[in-house]
Amino acid sequence: MIARPSWRYELKAQRSGFRFVAGIDEAGRGPLAGPVVAAAVVFPPGFRMDGLADSKQLRPDARAALDCQIRDQALAVGVGIASAEEIDRLNILAATHLAVRRAVESLKLRPDYLITDCLRLDWAEVPVEPLVRGDQRCASVAAASVVAKVARDRLMCDYDSDFPGYGFADHKGYATVTHVEALRTLGPTTLHRLSFRGVSWFETELRRSQTFARLAEAIEAIEDAAAAGAVQQALEAAEERLPERERDELRRLFAARTAACATGSVPAALQWRRSQ
Numbered sequence: 001m002i003a004r005p006s007w008r009y010e011l012k013a014q015r016s017g018f019r020f021v022a023g024i025d026e027a028g029r030g031p032l033a034g035p036v037v038a039a040a041v042v043f044p045p046g047f048r049m050d051g052l053a054d055s056k057q058l059r060p061d062a063r064a065a066l067d068c069q070i071r072d073q074a075l076a077v078g079v080g081i082a083s084a085e086e087i088d089r090l091n092i093l094a095a096t097h098l099a100v101r102r103a104v105e106s107l108k109l110r111p112d113y114l115i116t117d118c119l120r121l122d123w124a125e126v127p128v129e130p131l132v133r134g135d136q137r138c139a140s141v142a143a144a145s146v147v148a149k150v151a152r153d154r155l156m157c158d159y160d161s162d163f164p165g166y167g168f169a170d171h172k173g174y175a176t177v178t179h180v181e182a183l184r185t186l187g188p189t190t191l192h193r194l195s196f197r198g199v200s201w202f203e204t205e206l207r208r209s210q211t212f213a214r215l216a217e218a219i220e221a222i223e224d225a226a227a228a229g230a231v232q233q234a235l236e237a238a239e240e241r242l243p244e245r246e247r248d249e250l251r252r253l254f255a256a257r258t259a260a261c262a263t264g265s266v267p268a269a270l271q272w273r274r275s276q
Helices: 008-015 060-073 084-090 092-105 139-162 177-186 210-220 225-238 244-263
Strands: 021-027 036-042 076-082 113-116 128-130
Touching: 008 021, 008 113, 008 139, 021 092, 021 139, 036 092, 036 139, 060 139, 076 084, 076 092, 076 139, 084 092, 084 244, 113 139, 139 210, 210 225, 210 244, 225 244
Parallel strands: 021 113, 113 128
Antiparallel strands: 021 036, 036 076
């Protein structure tokens, strides 16, 4: 049976004088691949919405419908992402805090009270109420769980076509039998969390996305300023969806190629290792 959250936590905060109460939750702490995504949702004081529940208890079509409804009726919705590379560099808890902070900072208004799914936010400048099972008990937190889950699932579906053979659209990066078998057969990608058990023991070259391969080839073909400008536009258009590791490498390749063009010493190709 689906647990339906209540609005009493928002009401309690509003009765204490807080106007903009943000519910906060995240998706993607446990997967072997992909980012962790956080969301913050602020509803109008006194607002009510039917059908809210912890995103894990809802079917994908129900989550998608609720996501549209939440975005349409909330005062503000913010989404924050921490990449797989940031997870490896910081650890998953610190990266989750980073994603939450980005979600809160992306809100178009400043909340004066935060309710989380048991996450303590020592950096917050406003009161924080960390609720155990907050996504099942508090409506705003449940709404944030839906937004975060839908946003992350869409990202992983986008990555599925860029990293064929891994099944990201099905398992969303979690350690399913299919995913583990793909890791054993193909090795990890630039999207994987290299610090996570189940990935960290691989020592092979990371497989890059098909988008990376296309952009790297375009960079190698640059011979003049006009071509460089066109490739730069393509890089900027693709940056949002590229794993951070690939963005950094493409920037280095582009800088090296354009510098070589400027000095008139353009090599036949800039070397990059292509894992297939």
